[in-house]
Amino acid sequence: MPHLPQKPAAGVSRRTVARATAAAGLAALFGAATGTATARAATRLGPRALDVSVPSAALGRSAPVRLILPSDFGARPEKKYPVLYLLHGAHDDYTSWTRETDIEAFTAGRDLIVAMPDAGPTGIPSAWRGGPDYETFQMTEVPALLARDYRASGVRAVAGVSTGGYGAMAHAARHPGAFTAAASYSGVLDTTAPGVPAIMDAIVARENLPAASLWGNPVFNLLTWRDFNPRARATGLRGTALYVSQGSGVGNGGDPLPGILESALWPSAQGFARTLALMGIPATTHFYGGGGHDWAHWKPEFTASWPILARALGVPE
Numbered sequence: 001m002p003h004l005p006q007k008p009a010a011g012v013s014r015r016t017v018a019r020a021t022a023a024a025g026l027a028a029l030f031g032a033a034t035g036t037a038t039a040r041a042a043t044r045l046g047p048r049a050l051d052v053s054v055p056s057a058a059l060g061r062s063a064p065v066r067l068i069l070p071s072d073f074g075a076r077p078e079k080k081y082p083v084l085y086l087l088h089g090a091h092d093d094y095t096s097w098t099r100e101t102d103i104e105a106f107t108a109g110r111d112l113i114v115a116m117p118d119a120g121p122t123g124i125p126s127a128w129r130g131g132p133d134y135e136t137f138q139m140t141e142v143p144a145l146l147a148r149d150y151r152a153s154g155v156r157a158v159a160g161v162s163t164g165g166y167g168a169m170a171h172a173a174r175h176p177g178a179f180t181a182a183a184s185y186s187g188v189l190d191t192t193a194p195g196v197p198a199i200m201d202a203i204v205a206r207e208n209l210p211a212a213s214l215w216g217n218p219v220f221n222l223l224t225w226r227d228f229n230p231r232a233r234a235t236g237l238r239g240t241a242l243y244v245s246q247g248s249g250v251g252n253g254g255d256p257l258p259g260i261l262e263s264a265l266w267p268s269a270q271g272f273a274r275t276l277a278l279m280g281i282p283a284t285t286h287f288y289g290g291g292g293h294d295w296a297h298w299k300p301e302f303t304a305s306w307p308i309l310a311r312a313l314g315v316p317e
Contacts, residue, residue: 041053049098049104054137054145058132058133058136059132064094064118065094066116067115067150070111070113071109079111080153081152082112083112083113084159084309084313085115085117085156086159087125087138087158087159087160087163087167087168088119088164089162089164089165090162090206091123091206117137117142119134119163120132120134121207122163122204123164124163124200125137125167126167126170126214126215128214130213135171155180156178157182158171158172158179158183159243160183160185161295165185165189169187169242173230173233174236175236176236176240179240180240181241181242181308181313182237182240182241183242183245183308185298186293186298187230188268189230189269189272190271190272191228191231192218192226192232193268199265201214231268231272242308243286244273244284244286245286245288246266246269246286246288247293247297248288248291249261249266249293258293261293266287269287273287
């Protein structure tokens with residue numbers, strides 16, 4: 001005869017029992033009560049946040065992904081959750097979104113997983129020429145882990161800043177239907193536009209890597225550059241909800257560098273948007289005067305794009 005669930009003891013509220021159940025579930029997940037490989041690979045950062053080391057054949061090493069789990073994750077072991085992928089920019093890392101924004105507090109009470117995967121020091125999540133394949137890591141290996149160990153559903157959206165904005169649009173374009181929505185904040189959206197190859201080379205060189213180690217020479221290997229170019233692959237974005245924002249960089253006060261970087265990418269973003277319009281692919285765009293290539297401008301852009309991402313993920317705005 002099956003055991004019937006016991007009633008809570010007198011004086012103990014249902015809310016207390018629910019919290020205890022959730023805590024027990026999270027404890028098991030983080031390794032306090034299990035000895036699984038997944039638990040050993042996870043480092044608990046707080047009630048909902050953890051870092052997971054993902055063994056990657058595509059990278060030839062293990063690489064980190066930071067996760068923010070739903071508030072009720074431990075209490076609802078049968079439930080699957082959509083995933084919002086947030087990609088970091090150049091010369092930063094997978095911790096940037098939790099360091100620079102309130103994404104953990106913002107997503108509290110919303111039934112989704114937030115995944116922030118590593119993209120290496122350049123933040124360019126692509127298949128490098130004869131080197132690491134961050135595209136496979138982010139598009140295949142991390143989703144497989146989330147589906148297997150964290151009950152991720154097949155519903156995904158992606159957003160990123162700077163080179164992460166490139167990654168958001170490149171991933172969505174190169175893998176049609178993989179994401180229900182994609183958002184770019186000051187992203188590199190036309191890698192072959194005038195001046196942009198030099199910017200990409202400079203990003204790579206700043207990390208003491210040979211410029212040609214990304215996609216080769218932009219002239220002699222033009223077909224490879226085009227293959228990884230969001231604008232050239234824009235047809236793959238049809239059916240994906242899109243948000244694109246970019247500042248002109250003109251008149252940005254204080255440190256001039258963020259304004260210079262932003263203005264250098266302005267034509268690329270404009271050309272990308274024109275291509276979408278010519279192809280009849282809907283997109284919400286916000287091109288604004290001034291601004292800089294920094295989090296002070298990316299944070300409000302994420303907030304502005306949230307209704308699009310939320311609807312695509314099926315979670316409350």
